[in-house]
Amino acid sequence: MQQKNHILLTPGPLTTSVEVKQSLLKDWGSRDSVFIDMTMSLRKNILKIVRAPESFTCIPIQGSGTFGLEAAFTTFTNKNSKILVLSNGAYGKRASSILKLLGHPFVELQFDEKTIIEPNVVQQFILKDPDLTHIFMVHCETTTGVLNPLAQISKISNEAKLCFLVDAMSTFGGIPIDLLNLNIDVIIASSNKCLEGIPGISFILAKQDLVESSRGNSKSLSLDLSAQWLEFEKSGQWRFTPPTHVVAGLLTALDGLNKEGGVAGRFARYRDNCNQLVQGMRELGFKTLLSDSTQAPVIVTFYDEFKNSYTFNNFYNDLQEYGFTIYPGKLTSAQTFRVGCIGNVYPKDIQRFISAVENIIQ
Numbered sequence: 374m375q376q377k378n379h380i381l382l383t384p385g386p387l388t389t390s391v392e393v394k395q396s397l398l399k400d401w402g403s404r405d406s407v408f409i410d411m412t413m414s415l416r417k418n419i420l421k422i423v424r425a426p427e428s429f430t431c432i433p434i435q436g437s438g439t440f441g442l443e444a445a446f447t448t449f450t451n452k453n454s455k456i457l458v459l460s461n462g463a464y465g466k467r468a469s470s471i472l473k474l475l476g477h478p479f480v481e482l483q484f485d486e487k488t489i490i491e492p493n494v495v496q497q498f499i500l501k502d503p504d505l506t507h508i509f510m511v512h513c514e515t516t517t518g519v520l521n522p523l524a525q526i527s528k529i530s531n532e533a534k535l536c537f538l539v540d541a542m543s544t545f546g547g548i549p550i551d552l553l554n555l556n557i558d559v560i561i562a563s564s565n566k567c568l569e570g571i572p573g574i575s576f577i578l579a580k581q582d583l584v585e586s587s588r589g590n591s592k593s594l595s596l597d598l599s600a601q602w603l604e605f606e607k608s609g610q611w612r613f614t615p616p617t618h619v620v621a622g623l624l625t626a627l628d629g630l631n632k633e634g635g636v637a638g639r640f641a642r643y644r645d646n647c648n649q650l651v652q653g654m655r656e657l658g659f660k661t662l663l664s665d666s667t668q669a670p671v672i673v674t675f676y677d678e679f680k681n682s683y684t685f686n687n688f689y690n691d692l693q694e695y696g697f698t699i700y701p702g703k704l705t706s707a708q709t710f711r712v713g714c715i716g717n718v719y720p721k722d723i724q725r726f727i728s729a730v731e732n733i734i735q
């Protein structure tokens with residue numbers, strides 16, 4: 374069992390507020406009008422977070438972020454599509470794995486994990502392949518914490534008339550995304566990262582005409598977003614057992630987001646968390662993998678340069694004693710570990726974390 378007030382400095386699931394936890398202490402009938410209204414309210418409020426135009430709809434689906442990604446690919450692509458997957462980490466690669474299983478034509482354009490997706494390279498690549506129909510990018514590649522250039526790739530995609538799918542799993546609600554000023558067709562995110570809800574729901578924001586015209590694409594019964602959208606429009610209900618408590622928790626989490634001043638307020642806190650973390654760790658001698666200009670205030674990757682027989686596992690366990698959970702690295706090229714700055718975590722918590730690290734390494 375974890376200690377009381379244990380703080381998760383991870384990419385998710387994350388520390389949630391007391392209010393979110395308390396909102397789970399009730400049961401809801403999945404076919405009751407109260408729960409149908411809760412689902413409707415959730416769908417509406419999620420669209421507002423990214424200023425989605427009227428033409429968009431929000432389709433929540435059971436499961437973690439990867440379920441949402443699989444749902445989006447099986448619904449919005451088919452064997453006549455050709456998808457350009459932009460990849461600078463594990464989540465770009467995961468998209469390729471999904472497409473490979475679906476058997477849909479795709480090409481992966483790889484970039485170094487320490488750098489952003491380079492817009493000029495993408496533009497040149499697209500010019501050379503007239504068969505492309507879709508483009509996919511991860512906003513913040515949580516493997517490292519690198520923030521990819523959403524506005525530039527959206528512009529390039531629009532000029533090339535491609536359907537643009539964005540994995541905004543680790544930025545949605547924490548880093549501003551303005552759909553009124555971006556040309557994005559599909560966004561995929563989940564309940565348990567910057568929205569600070571509990572895990573169990575992924576949601577897909579997509580242009581309604583795309584959802585309608587994608588009917589019949591899905592090779593999965595449960596991940597068919599067009600069918601789920603139709604059901605929401607018809608009866609307001611989930612097709613299969615909904616994660617009732619997760620919906621309740623997420624609605625409370627969205628209230629918390631509003632109280633914090635929306636995405637701008639939350640972004641400011643995450644940025645403060647990140648700045649304190651990076652500065653504090655550097656003062657203790659740790660080096661960051663990324664340069665400050667490419668770092669998203671989401672998760673920070675540090676080189677693991679522990680000496681002698683002291684290893685990451687020792688460090689991890691020692692931090693547990695202080696009430697903090699961190700995350701191992703996900704890179705193949707270097708030994709690293711990661712510390713998150715998202716969730717219901719404040720600069721004072723980061724200060725306590727830095728003090729704990731200082732005590733441990735001394």
Ligand SMILES: Cc1ncc(COP(=O)(O)O)c(C=O)c1O
Pocket residue numbers: 384385437438439440464511513514515516540541542543563
């Ligand atoms: C950018 C990104 N995409 C996809 C995922 C996969 O989400 P899940 O682990 O919830 O399935 C994650 C999880 O950390 C992520 O950060």
